[in-house]
Amino acid sequence: MLFEILLGRDLPEHYIERMNAQRIHEYGVNTKNFANEKQSKFIYLWDDDALKAFGMLKPLTLTCQGQSQAILGIGNIMAIEKGRGHGKSLMTYMMGYLKERNAVGLGFCDRENSGFYRKCGYTVVEGISARFRYRHAQETGDRERLESVPDVLCSSPEFIAWLQSSNEPIEVDVPFW
Numbered sequence: 001m002l003f004e005i006l007l008g009r010d011l012p013e014h015y016i017e018r019m020n021a022q023r024i025h026e027y028g029v030n031t032k033n034f035a036n037e038k039q040s041k042f043i044y045l046w047d048d049d050a051l052k053a054f055g056m057l058k059p060l061t062l063t064c065q066g067q068s069q070a071i072l073g074i075g076n077i078m079a080i081e082k083g084r085g086h087g088k089s090l091m092t093y094m095m096g097y098l099k100e101r102n103a104v105g106l107g108f109c110d111r112e113n114s115g116f117y118r119k120c121g122y123t124v125v126e127g128i129s130a131r132f133r134y135r136h137a138q139e140t141g142d143r144e145r146l147e148s149v150p151d152v153l154c155s156s157p158e159f160i161a162w163l164q165s166s167n168e169p170i171e172v173d174v175p176f177w
């Protein structure tokens, strides 16, 4: 097993095509444009030459209770073959990567996947995703709020506790990832 980390701006075209194809396979459609993710980090799990899982960490600033925090948005987590531990290997590696850098990773997930993230050591909570707002939605035309009410997953229980300590809006400076 080998982990490879690439910055979005350095992604070879065939890596982007591979992720697009996997998203279409998974969801029937690809709504992401990875070519725009120049500053994001992509983590790939390989076994020999076969891709097993991948995921993304997107730098962003989150503002709540008058405080701004630089965090990493966790997104596009995918295992190619399910139920073989590849998703967990990826998320465990990601947790180590975040801890080594003293960084917080945060993402959104449908309830059906919450158990998976908990098993990987992440804190998953319901009831706060409706507080998230994308700050520049009016200028860019991207959605201001999440349409559904997914759970929020986070590498840091302390960061989640801080978000839960108020009911104030949680602003992000990038479109939902």
Ligand SMILES: CC(C)(COP(=O)(O)OP(=O)(O)OC[C@H]1O[C@@H](n2cnc3c(N)ncnc32)[C@H](O)[C@@H]1OP(=O)(O)O)[C@@H](O)C(=O)NCCC(=O)NCCS
Binding pocket: 026, 076, 077, 078, 079, 080, 081, 082, 083, 084, 085, 086, 087, 088, 089, 108, 109, 110, 112, 113, 114, 115, 116, 119
């Ligand atoms: C979610 C996903 C990444 C999980 O990856 P995976 O490789 O199948 O999961 P693993 O085999 O590593 O499972 C790790 C553990 O989580 C459990 N698990 C896996 N999926 C789960 C789920 N949806 N709910 C609860 N537990 C789950 C496994 O049983 C395993 O438990 P164990 O450690 O006790 O044996 C994978 O199913 C996937 O790619 N799904 C489609 C894309 C997607 O929905 N991505 C998430 C976007 S938020």
